[in-house]
Structure formats: structure tokens, C-alpha cells
Amino acid sequence: MHFLSRIEEILLLSIWKLKDNAFGISIREQVEKDTDAKWLSGAIYAPLSRLKKNGYVKTKRAKGSTDLGGRPRIYYTLTPLGEKKLRSIQELNKVMWAEVPDMK
Amino acid sequence: MREYKLSRIKRWLLSLTTDEDMCSSIREDLEYRFTQDRKKRGFLRAKILNTFQFFIIIVPLLIESIFGGLAMLKNYIKIALRNIKRHKGYSFINIFGLAIGMTVCLLMLMYVVNEISYEDFHEKRDRIYRINMDWGTEGSKMKFAGTMPAVAPALNSEIPEVEVAARVRFNDEMIILNSQNEKIKESRIFHADPEVFEIFSWKLLRGDEASAMKDPFSIIVTQKIAKKYFGNDEPIGQTLNINDNLYRVTGLLKDLPTNTHLRCEILVSYSTILSLGEYPEQPWTQWGDDLTYFVLRENSRLNSVKDKLDILLNQNTGKWFTDKMDLILQPLSDIHWDTESRGDIGVKGNIIYVYLFLSAAILVLIIACFNFMNLSTSRYLDRMNEIGVRKVVGANRTQLIKQFLTESLLVATVSMICGIVLFNLLNSSLYSYLDASFVSSSSHFQYLYGMVVLMIIIVGLMAGSYPAWFMSKFHPVDIMKKSIMKGSVKLSFRNVLVVLQFAISIILILGTIIVYQQIAFMKNTDLGFDKEDVVLSYLPFSNPQAKEKYPVLKNEFLKHQSVREVTAVYTVPGINSQYNMSVRKKGAGNEESMTIQALPADFGFVKSMGLEIVAGRDFSEEYALDNRESAILNEMAVKMFGFEAPVGEKLQIYGNREVTIIGVVKDFHVKSLHSKISPMMIYIDPKFFLLMATKIQPENAESTLTYLENVWKTILGEEEFNYRYMKDAYFSFYDSEEKTGKLLSIFTGLALFISCLGLFGLASFLTNNRVKEIGIRKVLGATVRGIAVLYSKEFTKWVILSNIIAWPVAYYSISMWLKNFAYRIELTPLPFVISGAVALLIALITVSFHALKAATANPVDSLRSE
Numbered sequence: 013m014h015f016l017s018r019i020e021e022i023l024l025l026s027i028w029k030l031k032d033n034a035f036g037i038s039i040r041e042q043v044e045k046d047t048d049a050k051w052l053s054g055a056i057y058a059p060l061s062r063l064k065k066n067g068y069v070k071t072k073r074a075k076g077s078t079d080l081g082g083r084p085r086i087y088y089t090l091t092p093l094g095e096k097k098l099r100s101i102q103e104l105n106k107v108m109w110a111e112v113p114d115m116k
Numbered sequence: 117m118r119e120y121k122l123s124r125i126k127r128w129l130l131s132l133t134t135d136e137d138m139c140s141s142i143r144e145d146l147e148y149r150f151t152q153d154r155k156k157r158g159f160l161r162a163k164i165l166n167t168f169q170f171f172i173i174i175v176p177l178l179i180e181s182i183f184g185g186l187a188m189l190k191n192y193i194k195i196a197l198r199n200i201k202r203h204k205g206y207s208f209i210n211i212f213g214l215a216i217g218m219t220v221c222l223l224m225l226m227y228v229v230n231e232i233s234y235e236d237f238h239e240k241r242d243r244i245y246r247i248n249m250d251w252g253t254e255g256s257k258m259k260f261a262g263t264m265p266a267v268a269p270a271l272n273s274e275i276p277e278v279e280v281a282a283r284v285r286f287n288d289e290m291i292i293l294n295s296q297n298e299k300i301k302e303s304r305i306f307h308a309d310p311e312v313f314e315i316f317s318w319k320l321l322r323g324d325e326a327s328a329m330k331d332p333f334s335i336i337v338t339q340k341i342a343k344k345y346f347g348n349d350e351p352i353g354q355t356l357n358i359n360d361n362l363y364r365v366t367g368l369l370k371d372l373p374t375n376t377h378l379r380c381e382i383l384v385s386y387s388t389i390l391s392l393g394e395y396p397e398q399p400w401t402q403w404g405d406d407l408t409y410f411v412l413r414e415n416s417r418l419n420s421v422k423d424k425l426d427i428l429l430n431q432n433t434g435k436w437f438t439d440k441m442d443l444i445l446q447p448l449s450d451i452h453w454d455t456e457s458r459g460d461i462g463v464k465g466n467i468i469y470v471y472l473f474l475s476a477a478i479l480v481l482i483i484a485c486f487n488f489m490n491l492s493t494s495r496y497l498d499r500m501n502e503i504g505v506r507k508v509v510g511a512n513r514t515q516l517i518k519q520f521l522t523e524s525l526l527v528a529t530v531s532m533i534c535g536i537v538l539f540n541l542l543n544s545s546l547y548s549y550l551d552a553s554f555v556s557s558s559s560h561f562q563y564l565y566g567m568v569v570l571m572i573i574i575v576g577l578m579a580g581s582y583p584a585w586f587m588s589k590f591h592p593v594d595i596m597k598k599s600i601m602k603g604s605v606k607l608s609f610r611n612v613l614v615v616l617q618f619a620i621s622i623i624l625i626l627g628t629i630i631v632y633q634q635i636a637f638m639k640n641t642d643l644g645f646d647k648e649d650v651v652l653s654y655l656p657f658s659n660p661q662a663k664e665k666y667p668v669l670k671n672e673f674l675k676h677q678s679v680r681e682v683t684a685v686y687t688v689p690g691i692n693s694q695y696n697m698s699v700r701k702k703g704a705g706n707e708e709s710m711t712i713q714a715l716p717a718d719f720g721f722v723k724s725m726g727l728e729i730v731a732g733r734d735f736s737e738e739y740a741l742d743n744r745e746s747a748i749l750n751e752m753a754v755k756m757f758g759f760e761a762p763v764g765e766k767l768q769i770y771g772n773r774e775v776t777i778i779g780v781v782k783d784f785h786v787k788s789l790h791s792k793i794s795p796m797m798i799y800i801d802p803k804f805f806l807l808m809a810t811k812i813q814p815e816n817a818e819s820t821l822t823y824l825e826n827v828w829k830t831i832l833g834e835e836e837f838n839y840r841y842m843k844d845a846y847f848s849f850y851d852s853e854e855k856t857g858k859l860l861s862i863f864t865g866l867a868l869f870i871s872c873l874g875l876f877g878l879a880s881f882l883t884n885n886r887v888k889e890i891g892i893r894k895v896l897g898a899t900v901r902g903i904a905v906l907y908s909k910e911f912t913k914w915v916i917l918s919n920i921i922a923w924p925v926a927y928y929s930i931s932m933w934l935k936n937f938a939y940r941i942e943l944t945p946l947p948f949v950i951s952g953a954v955a956l957l958i959a960l961i962t963v964s965f966h967a968l969k970a971a972t973a974n975p976v977d978s979l980r981s982e
């Protein structure tokens with residue numbers, strides 16, 4: 013089984029949470045909100061491109077005119093493989109946390 | 117609000133690292149964040165922040181796309197560091213060689229940047245022109261940097277293509293009284309029209325650009341001058357006593373950078389000149405040397421300015437004037453390179469030196485890179501096991517190339533750090549050793565950062581390219597079978613490197629030899645006058661009585677038994693000023709007048725300079741007419757006028773004054789050997805005396821000088837006695853050649869040193885490769901000498917090949933340089949042979965270490981394992 017790095021995991025989750033509204037800025041802001049990593053948040057683009065290359069995430073161009081000077085905005089969604097991966101991560105986490113005694 | 121767009125270069129960089137959609141997202145993000153930041157922090161900070169954010173995004177993407185993730189990069193760096201550590205001596209040679217090359221390159225590039233950045237801080241630099249004059253008849257034209265005072269106002273009012281024009285007049289030293297009433301000499305004082313601020317990007321920190329230079333006796337001072345005279349007080353409104361006139365400070369000018377020809381420190385309003393009554397009115401025929409600058413209106417043609425100016429000149433002067441006068445419009449960027457115009461100011465640059473430095477910088481860097489290549493590849497045997505294992509485990513060639521390039525980039529970075537340390541240690545001492553003025557400005561250091569990064573990348577990639585290609589090409593089976601260790605590797609490329617390295621070194625050696633030969637030639641040439649034991653001292657400009665007291669001074673000087681001759685002159689050899697006059701034969705028309713260099717002097721000039729009289733006689737006080745109406749010509753002048761028997765002929769000089777030729781002197785060099793001897797006329801005219809020349813006995817010069825100083829101070833009243841030997845003054849003409857010589861010798865030494873490092877590495881490689889061969893030879897009865905000779909023969913072959921490449925290149929470039937001189941040495945084969953021999957000798961010494969080691973080794977050690 014292929015493990016994802018922590019940041020890849022966080023990215024998958026963020027995209028999932030944002031649903032139809034996942035594009036560059038919103039993903040970055042989501043990560044900033046969730047992790048407090050304000051300064052280095054720009055570094056998400058390298059793992060994001062890796063996720064895309066490995067087939068967990070796909071891009072799609074928005075239809076209709078945008079305010080980006082003619083360029084369409086790029087939206088990110090999970091592929092079925094990505095969704096499956098996310099689910100298996102959740103499973104794994106559940107299993108792992110189940111046996112942990114209460115932490116105070 | 118302006119739409120912000122990511123710059124093209126950033127977009128290009130992004131597109132290299134990732135796909136189109138990602139680029140688009142990143143672009144949107146960065147542009148969005150910029151607009152947010154701008155609202156909060158302002159444009160400039162947002163811009164800086166934006167670049168920072170860009171790097172945070174691009175660096176991981178770059179690592180991702182080149183190395184496939186951070187982990188691989190970490191691994192490469194780890195292996196590289198291990199390799200550096202494991203072979204300390206080798207790494208030291210490698211890094212040290214590169215560091216020296218980089219330092220030298222940086223030092224030279226700083227000079228080049230300084231030279232080519234002249235005047236580039238003026239915003240309108242592309243449209244600023246200066247009006248120069250060509251004056252004289254055909255064949256004897258002279259160029260002047262300044263022009264008549266009437267030109268600038270006419271440009272402003274009559275020519276619509278001119279946006280604005282202004283005059284700047286450079287002054288001789290002036291005396292300023294400070295608050296303690298001490299007299300301080302200041303140069304760099306300019307009179308200027310108020311419009312200068314519309315032409316040049318001079319920044320007024322206080323005061324109003326439009327009004328500060330309007331009224332007479334207003335001055336603008338730089339921060340430096342303000343600090344010097346007013347300390348930390350507010351300068352505006354203060355007064356300053358300059359040459360016994362009181363001036364009011366109306367503006368504070370930001371200190372100017374050093375890379376400009378107009379390095380003013382005090383600007384005096386131009387109207388002051390008019391108030392002082394120097395020019396009550398300014399007709400066009402009023403001669404002047406005002407530096408006149410103008411800004412061409414955008415989208416206007418320069419030619420139409422020139423045409424209109426010529427028409428104005430015609431209208432306002434006569435034919436006799438326009439026949440001789442041509443106004444030249446010189447672009448601002450040409451001024452730094454213009455060494456011909458008289459009355460010009462500022463340090464002049466020589467484009468030949470810029471090329472020289474630039475090519476030397478590149479050559480030294482190339483040598484250093486070659487070295488790196490040679491040393492890296494020569495060690496490939498050590499790395500074979502590593503490469504083999506990597507390949508077997510699945511590394512492809514690209515990955516190996518990346519690994520070696522990472523290594524070379526790392527070494528380049530480490531070298532650069534050492535280089536910067538060296539640079540900081542060396543730059544001040546080197547520049548002071550070279551007596552150069554060009555590093556003081558810190559504004560150039562902004563270029564330095566760019567150069568440093570660029571150099572790391574270029575050197576890293578260039579030096580790493582061949583080793584990476586070479587070491588990654590072997591087949592793992594060959595490596596594992598150790599079949600390539602049998603010495604079958606072709607050395608051709610590396611031989612080429614060594615040959616080129618030595619060719620460059622030979623060119624540099626040759627250059628050094630020729631420069632020093634030319635300097636020696638210039639110092640030893642018979643100049644036609646006796647340069648020894650003549651003391652020059654300026655009659656102080658600031659003291660008008662000094663000139664009147666000259667006869668008294670002369671009498672007092674002559675009372676000392678060691679003083680042989682005293683004379684006063686306008687200029688002597690070694691003083692870089694020239695006075696030209698138009699002269700015609702008696703009775704000839706105006707159109708036949710010719711330009712001649714005039715040398716007003718006093719009695720005793722011929723003797724104190726030791727000139728040789730070839731016809732007629734010297735000036736003598738016994739002849740009553742000599743102090744007004746006699747002249748001595750040099751042979752050139754005789755030739756120019758075409759006199760058969762010059763003595764007794766009459767000439768007409770300015771104001772219809774008539775002089776009789778009483779003698780002819782042999783040609784002598786007043787100017788440096790860069791220029792030809794011009795026709796010259798010596799005559800007596802106390803109005804033009806600028807300095808005294810005193811010929812003394814060489815014995816007890818110290819006490820004679822003390823005597824002269826005492827007399828000087830008694831008669832002139834506490835004026836300082838600043839003297840200089842004529843020999844020193846004359847040789848200072850060759851300062852820039854001496855500098856070049858010094859510089860070249862340093863670089864030659866370094867280049868040779870680096871080349872030898874490379875050769876040393878190569879020799880060690882060859883010995884390793886041929887240990888067994890040498891062992892067998894010895895067993896079969898070869899002598900140590902025989903082996904050493906055999907071994908050195910190969911290197912000799914290469915160095916000789918280097919010579920063949922180097923000579924034509926050197927010959928061409930040296931001939932170019934020698935064209936600077938009107939009197940120059942002939943190129944003989946000897947320096948060529950010498951430089952080749954020196955290179956060969958040094959190469960053999962370097963190689964012989966390994967040759968002897970190999971030849972004296974016991975063959976048992978090398979053959980036992982078979």
C-alpha cells in the first residue's frame with residue numbers, strides 16, 4: 013500500500029471539504045486555517061502537483077468568463093482513486109485511535 | 117488601480133516546473149495575494165513579499181521536477197559532502213582553484229560594471245546630449261568639450277526640438293573659509309543654469325529645484341560639503357565665503373555617485389558669473405568653454421537640432437567663424453570614453469581596458485572551470501564502484517548526471533563563499549594597490565548579488581557538465597568487470613582542456629611582457645629634453661600677486677649655488693595642458709593660417725629643459741626684442757610652414773602681433789608617447805605663466821628644496837610650496853599602462869597557478885593509469901631518467917601545441933593595444949619564445965613531481981598483484 017505524506021493527506025482532506033469550491037486560493041486558505049502554517053503555505057503546490065501526477069486529484073477548468081483576464085479558474089476535485097484513498101486513511105486512523113487509551 | 121500581472125520571467129520559470137493548470141492556479145493565487153498585500157502594506161513591500169512568496173512556491177516545485185522530491189536531493193548532497201570530506205586534499209585544490217577564479221572574475225567584473233554604468237542613473241540619459249566644438253582648419257582641427265555661452269539660451273528659446281538646455285562651467289580650485297577661518301581648497305565647483313535639474317537626475321534633498329539656482333550668489337551643496345562646513349546644522353540659509361565672495365546656500369544635493377563625469381560638490385548659480393561682470397553680454401563670437409547639455413524632446417530627430425543650430429550659428433557669426441567652427445552633438449553616454457576633447461572633466465574610461473578586463477575575467481573563469489573538469493574526471497576511478505552500484509540498483513543515466521551536477525553546483529557554491537570572503541579581503545587592497553578610484557561606490561554592489569548567483573549556476577553547470585557526462589556513460593558490466601581500468605580511456609577531451617588552459621596562460625604571459633616592454637620603452641626613449649632634476653611648482657591661482665612676484669622669486673632662487681636655471685612657462689612636458697594658436701606667415705591671408713601648439717615661456721626655458729638648438733639661437737636678455745617679438749620653432753613647425761631657412765622669417769599670431777623666428781629646437785615630447793609631436797612655437801609672454809620650472813644640481817637636492825621653500829614662503833606669504841619633479845609628472849602619463857601591467861601580472865600569475873593545479877591533477881591521473889606499464893619498463897631495464905623523459909615528452913607536446921594556438925591570438929590583441937601609442941615598440945619573436953618557454957618550464961616542473969615518483973617507484977609494488 014502506498015502511504016501519503018502528511019501534507020498530501022491534509023490537501024486531500026481540504027479538497028474534499030471544499031467540495032465544488034476547491035481552487036488554488038481556497039485550498040491554500042483552508043490549509044492555513046487548519047494548520048497555522050501561514051508563511052510556508054505556498055509550498056502546497058509541490059505536493060498538489062504530485063497528487064495530480066499520481067492520479068488522486070484532477071483539475072477542471074471553470075466554464076464561462078472569469079475575472080482572471082480571460083483565463084479560466086482551475087478547480088480541483090478528487091478522483092475515485094483519491095476518494096478511496098481518503099476513505100482508507102480514515103479507516104486506518106479509526107483503527108489506530110481505537111486502541112489508544114484516553115488521552116488527558 | 118493598475119492590474120497586477122506576474123512578470124514574464126516568473127511565469128516562464130513556473131511553466132518549466134509544472135503543468136499549465138497548476139501554473140494558472142499559482143498565478144491566480146500570487147496575483148490575488150499581491151492585491152491583498154498592497155492594500156495593507158503598500159506597493160513596494162507587497163512587491164518584495166510577492167517575490168518571497170514566489171520562491172516559497174517555486175523552490176519545492178523545482179526540487180520536485182528535477183530530483184523527484186526532496187529526499188533524492190538530500191541524498192545527492194549527502195554523497196557530495198561525503199566525497200568532499202573523504203578526499204580533503206583533492207577537494208581543497210578543486211575548491212581553492214575555483215574560488216580564486218571566481219574572486220578574480222568578480223574583481224574584474226566590478227571594474228567593468230563601474231565603467232559601463234557611467235551616467236546610467238540619469239533618467240533621461242538616452243536623450244541627453246552635450247554640444248562640443250571642432251575648431252580649426254582642415255588637418256589641424258581641435259576638439260573642445262565646451263562651447264560658447266550663447267548657445268544654451270538659444271537652444272532653449274529658438275529650437276523647439278530641445279526640451280531644455282543648460283550650461284555648466286567647471287572652475288579651477290577655489291578657496292573656502294570655514295567656520296574657524298581656515299582656508300580650504302575645493303575643486304568640483306560648477307557654475308550651472310537652474311535648468312540642470314530638468315536635465316540630470318540630481319536629487320535635491322532640500323530647496324526648490326526651480327528657484328534655488330536663480331539668484332546670483334546662491335549655491336547648492338552636497339551632503340558631504342554640508343557636513344564638512346556646517347556639521348549637523350541645517351545648511352539652508354547658511355552663508356559660505358568662496359574666493360572672498362559670500363554665497364547663500366539655497367539647496368542641499370544628495371551626494372552623487374562616482375560613475376558620472378559631472379561630479380559636482382558645489383553648484384553656483386550661473387547668474388553669479390554675470391553679476392561678477394565676467395560676461396556683461398554674450399555674443400555668439402564670445403569664446404567660451406561652457407559645457408552645454410540639452411535634452412532632446414521625445415520622438416524628435418537629432419539631425420533637425422543640428423541643422424537649426426548651424427543656421428543659428430551662421431546668422432550670429434560671420435563666415436570666418438563658421439569656416440572653422442563645427443558644433444558636434446555628443447550623446448551623454450559617449451562622454452566617458454571621449455579622451456580627445458579639451459576642457460573636459462571627469463575620469464576618462466578606455467574601452468580597450470574594459471574589453472581587456474572583461475576578456476581576462478572570462479578567461480580566468482574558464483581556466484578555473486577546465487581545472488575543475490580535469491580534476492573531477494581524473495578521479496573517476498575512485499567513483500566507479502559507486503557509479504556501478506547505482507546503475508545496477510536501477511539508476512538511469514539522467515539521475516547520475518543530476519547527481520554529479522548537484523555535486524558540482526555544491527562545490528561551486530562553497531567556492532563562491534570562499535571567493536566572496538577573498539573578494540572582501542582583497543578588493544580594497546587590490547584597488548588601492550592599483551590606485552584605482554572605482555570601487556568606492558556601494559551602488560555597484562547590487563549588481564554583485566546577481567553576478568554571484570549567475571556565476572554559481574554557470575560555473576556549476578559548465579564545470580560539472582563534462583564530468584557528469586563522462587562518468588555516467590560507462591556500462592555497469594564494464595565497471596564491474598573492471599575492464600575500463602586497463603588504461604584504455606581516451607584522454608582527448610581533457611588534453612584539449614589542458615592545451616586551452618595553457619594557451620590562455622601563454623597569452624597572458626605575453627601580454628604582461630609586452631606591456632612592460634612598452635612601458636620601459638616609453639621611459640627610456642630619448643624625449644628630446646632632459647627630464648632630470650627639474651622641479652615644477654605652480655604659481656598659485658588663488659593668489660593674483662604670485663604672478664607679479666615671479667621675477668622676484670626667480671632672482672632669489674638663482675642666488676642659491678645649486679640652482680642652475682629658473683624659468684616660467686605655460687606648460688612643460690608632464691603637464692597635461694595645451695594652448696593652441698592659429699598662426700600664419702607674414703603677409704599670408706587669413707585662410708592660410710595654421711594651428712600650432714603655443715608654448716609661452718620665460719628666458720632660460722631652452723636651457724632648463726636641455727633642448728638642443730639646431731639652428732639660430734636661444735632667447736637672450738641681451739636682445740631687447742626677445743621678450744616680445746621673438747619665437748623659437750620646433751622642427752615639426754618648420755616642416756609645416758615649409759621654411760627653407762627659418763631663422764629670420766616672420767609670423768603673425770593673434771591680434772596681428774608679429775614675431776620673428778630666432779631659432780629652431782630639435783623636436784621634443786611635451787605630450788606622452790601616445791600622441792605624435794605637434795608643431796610648436798616657443799615665445800615669451802608673461803601673461804601665460806602658470807608654473808615655474810627650476811633646474812637644480814642633483815647633489816644636496818634636499819637642502820636646495822628647503823631653501824626654495826623658504827624663499828617661496830617669504831615672498832608669497834605663507835603660500836604652500838607644492839613641488840613635483842618633472843620626471844615624475846611626465847611618467848604619470850603612463851599611470852594607466854603601469855596599472856594594466858600590474859593587473860596583468862597578477863592575473864597571469866593566478867592563471868598559471870590554476871593551470872598548474874589542473875596539470876598536477878592530470879599528471880597524477882596519468883601516473884595512476886600507467887603504474888604497471890612503468891613497472892614493466894623498469895623490469896625490462898629502463899632507467900629512471902629514461903622514464904622521466906618519456907613521461908615529460910607528452911606534456912611538452914601539449915604545451916607546444918598551446919603555443920601555436922596562443923601566438924596568433926596574442927599577436928592580434930597586442931597589436932590592437934599598441935595602436936594606442938604613436939610611438940611604440942616593434943613586436944619581435946623573442947617575447948613569444950620566452951612566454952612559451954616559461955609555460956613549458958612551469959608545466960614540466962609541475963609534471964616532474966609525478967614523473968619522478970612514478971620512475972623511482974619499486975616495480976615490485978606495482979606488479980605484485982598480477
